[in-house]
Amino acid sequence: MWGIIRQKVGAGGFPVPILEQSLPRLRPAVSAWRRYSSAAKEMTVRDALNSALDEEMSADPKVFLMGEEVGEYQGAYKISKGLLEKYGPDRVLDTPITEAGFAGIGVGAAYYGLRPIVEFMTFNFSMQAIDHIINSAAKSNYMSAGQINVPIVFRGPNGAAAGVGAQHSQCYAAWFGACPGLKVLAPYSSEDARGLLKAAIRDPDPVVFLENELLYGESFPISAEALDSSFCLPIGKAKIEREGKDVTITAFSKMVGYALKAAEILAKEGISAERFVTKQVINLRSIRPLDTATINASVRKTNRLVTVEEGFPQHGVGAEICTSVIEESFIYLDAPVERIAGADVPMPYAANLERMAVPQVEDIVCAVKRACYRSVPMTATA
């Protein structure tokens, strides 16, 4: 019933009823096509982000949102839907197309006491504002020796979408992850999105929050705990999505989904091959600080590592993970570390080329097989 009401209200353009904080009950399913199931609730990433923004804005009047099209357009990807009606144009600001200017204004507002959320329509546009993200946000707490901290969140979709071409498809996790002073987060599921965005908004440091456009519409089951308005996830902790004992796969954002699919494929194949290949899939969640402790503990258990990312391979997140594992757990490795990344080219437009430029599930499966069979005699395989 709730789902139907929501659908009507959403279509009519009235303010969308958001979670009442007094009710600790479950939030209704959002997708219009889901049957109302009494078991696990599902929520799309888009709604998870929207609810996180809404709850944090209502909890703290110093939080405000600014970016292109966040207000009257309801968000370029509808993430900030309903917020303008609820909070007014002083707290949900439509900016002119001036990334450098408004990112800097956000930083200045954070210096002087507010908690801005700056939305980039995609992180590709953050390159116009990168001076402010790095030089005036990331470095300020250090340069001022702790006097001025910058509680700002830069968020937006990151990485490749579908057919958007080279200038709209770059993944910025590695670039921002290299900078001390920034916290860089990359959620995957709705629970990640909610928990990490709330943590980011409450965090006193600059946070770069890398979402993914293709994940916005995906639904994930969400627990009652995650729907609570005080739910937060820790920054700097990875999550083990799937237990396994043969190989560790690290991934973040959309690639976690691919890694999980690959794990399913391998599990089925493994059964038929007599050798049950189980993979431990780690959802990094946090690119900086990177949870090297969890990764290393996992590698010490499984002895093999495959890193997956969507971005360019050189100097990427995978390169950092591989090296950190070699530094800390070298003697535990039974096979060379495998690194899967996007192709080392600007993203092409043609659909088949684009598919080749981004890691696919088959690539992950191949890499895992390579990592696993190195130390296994060929006769043992099916």
Added chain:
Amino acid sequence: MSAAATKIIQPLPLNSTTTNRSPHKALFNPLKATPISSFPASTRKLRLTKPNSPHARRRSTSIFAVSDVVQEKKPTSNTFFPNLLITKEEGLELYEDMILGRSFEDMCAQMYYRGKMFGFVHLYNGQEAVSAGFIKLLKNEDCVVSTYRDHVHALSKGVPARAVMSELFGKTTGCCRGQGGSMHMFSKEHNVLGGFAFIGEGIPVATGAAFTSKYRREVLKEGDCDHVTLAFFGDGTCNNGQFFECLNMAALWKLPIVFVVENNLWAIGMSHLRATSDPEIWKKGPAFGIPGVHVDGMDVLKVREVAKEAITRARRGEGPTLVECETYRFRGHSLADPDELRDASEKAHYAARDPITALKKYMVENNLASEAELKVIEKKIDEVVEEAVEFADSSPLPGRSQLLENVFADPRGFGIGPDGKYRCEDPKFTEGTAHV
């Protein structure tokens, strides 16, 4: 030479175009624009440069500044102002501030050549009138954002000389514990928000601080919050995109900010005239709906008058002002700059208009203070600066552990729980759910 009319150009009043589409009463409604109120300064005090003046188009061999004012106006005569502009206390305060700035910068040069200071050091000699003229009118809660030439802005705002000197020496007692350096002076206590090495970087930050001030008054309902922000930057910055982006947004949202251009005609070795298609910077304000003012930046009294109006305007909520101060730096761009491109006659011309000598002359001629009193101030400042050097010299270098400190305000990621331990160390956190 210049036109007899001395009005500033007002931006054309913008009509209220479309009606407010949003159902809520918008406080920052970009669609509705109100006519800019007329700039309340007395028009006699402000100068207008004649557009298309042949002087303005001369190339870098030009001796004189963009403005024609230079030629005709005598630097210290105040015949226009029959009443004195300042009281004795104000005069002494201004004098002391400018002497402090000058002595401090001279001492910096000495210390640099002795190896106590290092890296990039940009000195403010000659421009003290702008800093003293503007910053001495501010309250403690008002903010100042500057560039790399920020020592004197910090000093005028109230940061103790010894803290700034220690910072320059790289000692742990500096205002940023030695981690910022010459170009990154921050002080939360005195609301000095930096100190930025990139030109144009401070302008959006200042606009953001002004935004906060307005937000606090209107959204957080702190009714008495009328803090003003001053953004200081140079002539070279006025060609940078961020400057224009912020003029637009400050005017759009009517933020309480004053954009102060310290036009010292040179950006390292690039003359302002060689770099700028229209060198009259104050004219760029009206293009965005902001009043633009040009003032003689070597005369602290004139600067102060303009500053009073601009700051009051911002405090009243009437929006931003762009003030172009024509000034000059007596030394090179930095202490590493050999300063070979500037004409000796140009330097001599401005040296004759030294703001400190001008103020001294004014005060003595108008019987505001005697030479002896001013000498006492100079001696006092000498002692302050000497003491600052001694303090900095004897301060310790930062300890090794300081290298990794203060990268984050909250280094463990997310917060401290009620039991005093970091939340991310709670074993339940790896399971993906956590209660706060």
